[in-house]
Amino acid sequence: MSFSVGIIGLPNVGKSTLFKALTKKQVDIADYPFTTINPNIGTVAVPDNRLRAISEIIKPEKTVPTIIEFIDIAGLIKNAHKGEGLGNQFLAQIRNCDAVCQVIKAFGESPTPEKDIETIETELQMKDYQSREKENLLNKKPKILLFNAKSPDDFPLGLDLKTEAEASELSEEEKKELEIKSGLDKLILACYNVLGLVTFYTITGGKEVRAWTLKKGMKAPQAGGKVHSDFEEKFIKAETVNWQELVGAGSWQKAREKGLIQTAGKDYIIQDGDVIEFKV
Numbered sequence: 431m432s433f434s435v436g437i438i439g440l441p442n443v444g445k446s447t448l449f450k451a452l453t454k455k456q457v458d459i460a461d462y463p464f465t466t467i468n469p470n471i472g473t474v475a476v477p478d479n480r481l482r483a484i485s486e487i488i489k490p491e492k493t494v495p496t497i498i499e500f501i502d503i504a505g506l507i508k509n510a511h512k513g514e515g516l517g518n519q520f521l522a523q524i525r526n527c528d529a530v531c532q533v534i535k536a537f538g539e540s541p542t543p544e545k546d547i548e549t550i551e552t553e554l555q556m557k558d559y560q561s562r563e564k565e566n567l568l569n570k571k572p573k574i575l576l577f578n579a580k581s582p583d584d585f586p587l588g589l590d591l592k593t594e595a596e597a598s599e600l601s602e603e604e605k606k607e608l609e610i611k612s613g614l615d616k617l618i619l620a621c622y623n624v625l626g627l628v629t630f631y632t633i634t635g636g637k638e639v640r641a642w643t644l645k646k647g648m649k650a651p652q653a654g655g656k657v658h659s660d661f662e663e664k665f666i667k668a669e670t671v672n673w674q675e676l677v678g679a680g681s682w683q684k685a686r687e688k689g690l691i692q693t694a695g696k697d698y699i700i701q702d703g704d705v706i707e708f709k710v
Contacts (some may be wrong), residue, residue: 432473433643434499435574435621436527440546441505443535444578444591446470449502451594452614470502476622476629477615478641480703483677484631485639496629496641498621501527506553521557521568529572529625531617536579536588543577572624576617587620589613628702631673632657633682650698654708664710668694673703682707 437445453472475495485493503523524530532550534543554568561567575587582588597610605612626646630653633639642656650670655662669691671682679685682705694706 432497432499433528433625433627434501434526435625436501436503436524436530437533438503438506438524438530438550439533440535440549443505443533443546445505445533446502447591447595448531448533448576448578448589449500451591451598451612452500452618454598471499472502473497473499474618476618476641476643478629480629480673481631481639481641484633484673484705487677487680488633488636488639488682490633490637490639492638494638494640496643498618498625498643500531503527506550521553524554524568524571525566527571529574529621531574531576531621533591534575534577536577536585547575572626574617574620574624582613587617589617628700630700630702630704630706632706632708644700646702648700649696650694650700650706650708651696653700653706654710657708661708661710665696665708667709668698669707669709670694670698670701670704672701673705676705 437449439445449470449472452474453470475497478495481493481495501523506521532547534546535541536543551569558567558569577585577588578591579585579588580590582590594612594614597605597612598614600608600610604610622643627643628646629641629643631639631641642653644653644656650668651662651665654665654668671685671691675690676682676685679688679690682691685691700706
């Protein structure tokens with residue numbers, strides 16, 4: 431099960447353009463409201479240099495990154511909480527997400543980013559006020575503000591989404607040749623961090639190196655359950671090593687010889703960057 435981030439904002443601020451750049455999926459993009467009535471859903475690999483480093487020493491047949499799911503939700507408008515512009519449907523889609531990324535238009539004639547942020551915040555607050563369910567509140571979800579700007583560096587987290595979408599169509603060689611550097615990795619990692627996640631890794635008989643996602647503070651049996659349901663139910667112990675120590679040693683066996691492999695019991699809290707072998 432992956433964690434999901436809903437891409438929200440007013441109509442025509444660049445949500446579907448961002449989604450296209452992230453997932454390289456062709457979606458219907460047009461300059462009028464409600465193009466995205468049914469949400470587009472796509473999975474995106476989390477950038478991870480640690481996974482690459484582990485794979486370089488293990489040389490597996492397969493390397494599998496962990497993922498985040500992005501959901502392109504249609505534009506909210508003022509009074510969405512009253513049902514305006516299919517508002518109830520859109521707000522329900524946000525409720526199903528683990529976090530939200532609000533796209534704010536910060537270019538063109540007289541942009542109003544502060545007002546736009548306030549409009550969305552008010553709609554979420556009003557919907558929460560109406561709701562009888564007092565958990566899973568829309569306005570309490572982890573949130574990232576992404577500014578769609580021609581000068582992205584002027585903002586805490588800014589991207590030129592049109593350029594990013596165009597760049598997503600190019601090959602890695604073409605990007606290198608044109609000296610195009612994407613800022614999407616920064617956004618993906620910001621989403622990962624706001625969700626409060628850690629990454630751990632498994633090495634399956636040297637054939638597969640895989641990254642897994644887990645909420646901070648979870649214990650070894652729960653991590654095992656991510657890999658296979660039996661691993662949580664039948665958990666006895668696990669062996670762990672920090673990814674840097676493993677890479678420095680050069681192999682799991684050499685890490686063991688150096689005394690770097692630690693035994694983890696049922697109460698062991700998974701640390702970001704752990705490489706784990708479960709014993710059942």
